[in-house]
Amino acid sequence: MKKKDIKILLVDDEPDILEIVGYNLSSEGYQISTATNGIEAIAKAKKVKPHLIIMDVMMPEMDGIEACENIRKDSNLANTIITFLTARGEDYSQVAGFDAGADDYITKPIKPKVLVSKVKALLRRLKDDDSNAQIVTVGNIVINREEYKILKDGVEIILPRKEFELLSLLASRPGKVFKREEILDRVWGNEVIVGGRTIDVHIRKLREKIGEDHFKTVKGVGYKYV
């Protein structure tokens, strides 16, 4: 998920806090909405379905704890991460907050850097969730993108980066013919210009390491992994 698609709801009764937190997060590229009390927070949460809610504990009308409990009851918001803003040392509110279903705490006074990195850490969960499969299994080959290594018949093989990415691309859709142009685009990047024989050489190395017959040449078009 891209940053600009991530929605954050800020809830605090002090405009200053909304201001500073909002500024820091929106300059990171997140979409920000705000509310100034618990009731408003619940309404906005249902409407915009934020990925993350940062909410003060102490607020007029309805406090953060109550709002949190309320939001937790809405199954549409089950994946929403809720974190409280709390003054350092407000011990009891932390306990109550966790009971209400909070995921984390940010203590006041707020330090922008800490805030931003905490938010990133919290949102990383989302990223990991819907990121494309990091491990692909094709025949007797297991390609582990996360660890940058492959297993061939259970034996670990380390490939240099370009070879790894080329294999990774071809094997991502076994049988599909990738045009040379497309390969250049996706492995090298569209603005990089390399000579005409470069792909061939990498294919050659893969054939040596993985097996001759896995890489079929389609003359005049490109290559496919079988």
Next chain:
Amino acid sequence: MKKKDIKILLVDDEPDILEIVGYNLSSEGYQISTATNGIEAIAKAKKVKPHLIIMDVMMPEMDGIEACENIRKDSNLANTIITFLTARGEDYSQVAGFDAGADDYITKPIKPKVLVSKVKALLRRLKDDDSNAQIVTVGNIVINREEYKILKDGVEIILPRKEFELLSLLASRPGKVFKREEILDRVWGNEVIVGGRTIDVHIRKLREKIGEDHFKTVKGVGYKYV
């Protein structure tokens, strides 16, 4: 983790306290064991490997602080949460306790409701130990984020902050390759710009201190902890 699988060790020299705390927690479904002094506590801790230890500071034979220090040296108990029972206002014991490696405090007189929700909050960490783990054990290395120290084969090693955070990041997902960019983001902070060789130098120091072969270079990509 289910409640009935969670083990709590209570340590206090007053039977009344053991009684009341034990009653409240076991009726919540936790598995309770008890000890009446520090020496006994250490023995029981090693034996039952509790998830949480609630321990009085003042005890005959060996006090809680000493017992806590002792328990913290056992890498098998690295994930154990230790919280002290202390009379309200015993300031010094709190400071000494945190030095010894305590995670939290519960003040006497004990209010059952506060006790139970505090215990719940402390144990919540266990639930999501993937994302928020304060203590990571990888092979012969125990990384204790909360206390900013690591144990290698049971020996405490103090690392400077950046080295610690770099190790901590890499070891948080052994095998995963962290891209240089991602490392900069998460250890240095995204707006900080440091020279290209800075990561290398820190990796070098970690290799010296922790072991050459733990840190694999993936050229053109980044590093991984193995």
Next chain:
DNA sequence: GAAAGCAGTTAACACACATTTAATATGATA
């Protein structure tokens, strides 16, 4: 408040090896 110590960073260079090129061979297709 000077000296010493430490964490963190930078700079400079070495060096391995990943990547590309160049030159030539092979093979397919019409």
Next chain:
DNA sequence: TATCATATTAAATGTGTGTTAACTGCTTTC
């Protein structure tokens, strides 16, 4: 067979990392 695309090999190039030492602020210490 003539042509064109790919295969193959070795050599050239270049990028990225390793390593050391020096530099910069900070904190600690006396």
